[in-house]
Amino acid sequence: MKRTIYDADHEAFRATIRDFIASEVVPDFPQWEKDRQAPREFFRKLGELGVLGFGIPEEYGGAGEASFKYMAVIIEETNRAGVTFGHFNVNTGVVLPYLLRLANEEQRQRWLPGLASGDLLLAIAMTEPGTGSDLAGIRTSARRDGDHYVLNGTKTFITGGVNSELVVVVCRTSPPEPGDRRAGLSLLVVEQGTPGFDVGRKLDKIGQKSLEAVELSFADVRVPVANLLGEEGKAFGYLSANLPRERLTIGVGATAAAQTAIDITTAYVKDRQLFGKHLADFQNTKFELAACAAEVEAAWAMVDRGIELDDSGELGAADAAKIKLFCTETAGRVIDRCLQLFGGYGYILEYQIARLYTDIRVQRIFGGTSEVMKTIIAKSLGL
Structure with missing residues (x-):
């Protein structure tokens, strides 16, 4: 289409x-x-x-x-x-x-x-070793000391943590309120080179090798109050407001990756010969790629609608969750089926399909897991 x-x-x-x-x-x-x-x-x-x-x-x-x-x-x-x-x-x-x-x-x-x-450059530090999707469980803390905050804690899986001069750190500036674990979180912009701010080891990931993921630690880091972003204690609301765009971004990337898998696989099967004829001549090849193409077409339709909603300021949390869930799950299935058509070559990293396979897996995790997306969608249904 x-x-x-x-x-x-x-x-x-x-x-x-x-x-x-x-x-x-x-x-x-x-x-x-x-x-x-x-x-x-x-x-x-x-x-x-x-x-x-x-x-x-x-x-x-x-x-x-x-x-x-x-x-x-x-x-x-x-x-x-x-x-x-x-x-x-x-x-x-x-x-x-x-x-x-x-x-x-x-x-x-x-x-x-x-x-x-x-x-x-910018990075954002949300995830901690003991808290992933549960942002309300963040333990990194910042206490006020005159015209500074004193920041302590550890973050992990931080993309861009090496190259970024500014890191937006989600931290707890006050205890959670009774019945509201989300209260008391704030955003502090921490500048590279601030004493006590340490960029730790690069984590060795199975995919997305060109994107560094690092551990960050903060030991009595003095952050000027002038680096508070927004109001103190309001971070959870800010994070919730920005997540739909982030999840749309992931949906676009997943769908584009799936489309790329179809394109390179179609070219491969037209060239690869097996049992005296091209792999593309086998009915199974035709059916597999046809099914993949139909699924990705549906994903593009969701993505395009999401982009239009974002432009008009109407992209909601449930809409973005549906896009991320459907597109990342679809991409995982499609890329797996395309790799199968490459046979043993699909397992060799010099082939793009192999890199697509390892790169796509994390998209069902970061930005909110598929399970979290289902929870958001269920809430929109009144469940």
Whole structure:
């Protein structure tokens, strides 16, 4: 089915991104995977390209208001090429919206120009060794001491933790209220190099090798009160408001990955010969890819509707949960079935299908597990 959400401007942008990927990413990407992160200077190239400033007002050096469709184009094109822009999706798609919504004027002047240029990068530190989806169980704490907070705790699985100059830390600034475990959480922006702030080891993941995931620790880190983002104790509400966009982003990526799997598998089976004929000539091959194509078509329909709802400000928690659940589960099934058609070659990492297989698994976990998505959807049904 023809997709109708993109116009000529979006397609011109797509062509620019495709050329950029071919020249600036593809040649060096194998080294990024070995290093388990994109080089820091790459993000300044993204700044020069103008894609780090989506939503940042022009007076701060950004691109101004921009539809999520431009982010979606980047996600689609990086998946098509089998690469990433490092932790760009986290920096620009997940964390930047917090600053755009919550930063006061002094903070905007201090941070936004650097974020638009690529001189500053963002990460967010939510997950802790003992708390995953249960954000209300966060133990990292910050107590007020004059014009500073004193921050203590540990975070894990932090994407972009090495390259980012600013880390938005979710911490507890006051005890939970009776009957409300979510109260008392705040957002503090911690600057790289602050005494007591330590970036620990890179975690060795089974997939998404070019995205570093690190442990962070905070030992009596003094964070200026001026780095409080939004109001003290209101973080859970802020996180809930931003999660639909994050889950839409994951849904776009999962669907694009599944589409890529179909595309490369279709090309492979047309070329691969078995028992004297092409693999594409077997009925099982036709049926498998036909079924995969139908499922991914449905996922694109959900994604496109979600993008339209995001543009109009109507994307709700349950809508985003449905998109993430359906698209990530679909991508897992589709990529597995496509890998099967490669036979033994599908298990070899030099083949893109193998990397898609290992990369896709985490998308049913981060941003809220599939089980959490089902819980959100069930609540929307009154269950």
